[in-house]
Amino acid sequence: MQHVERGQDRGRAEARRPTFNASGLGLPSLGPDVxxxxxxxxxxxxxxxxxxxDSEEGWDVARELLKWFQIGVTDRNRLRELLASRN
Incomplete structure (x- = not known):
């Protein structure tokens, strides 16, 4: 059995852990301004x-915004227009 210091073992475990963030599994994190x-x-x-x-409808709005942002819509006014066009 190989001896590994706790700090090293924890670092390896964190390196293997998948990343989760606001935009989904493994996708780049959104910056604080975004x-x-x-x-x-x-x-x-x-x-x-x-x-x-905090309702399901509210979360739907958040998901839509993130989806649009991920496909390249980053202009605040364009995002607002897209939201206004939702049913």
């Missing part, structure tokens, strides 16, 4: 549509 923008657009849409941000 996260703030997405959150503010989500809250704005929820207020406009009179839905709770």
């Amino acid at each position: 996260a703030v923008m997405v959150q503010s657009l989500m809250k704005e849409q929820c207020r406009t549509k009179a839905i709770e941000s």
Whole structure:
């Protein structure tokens, strides 16, 4: 049995662990500025549509925003337009 110090063993375990983040498994993390923008657009849409941000509908808004951002829509006004066009 090979002796490995705890710090080394923990580092290896963390290196093997898949990454999870706001945009999904293994995808790059969103920066803090993007996260703030997405959150503010989500809250704005929820207020406009009179839905709770922590409801399933609110989470749907967040998922849509993240999906659009991942496919390259990064302009705040364009994201707002896309949200307004949702059913």
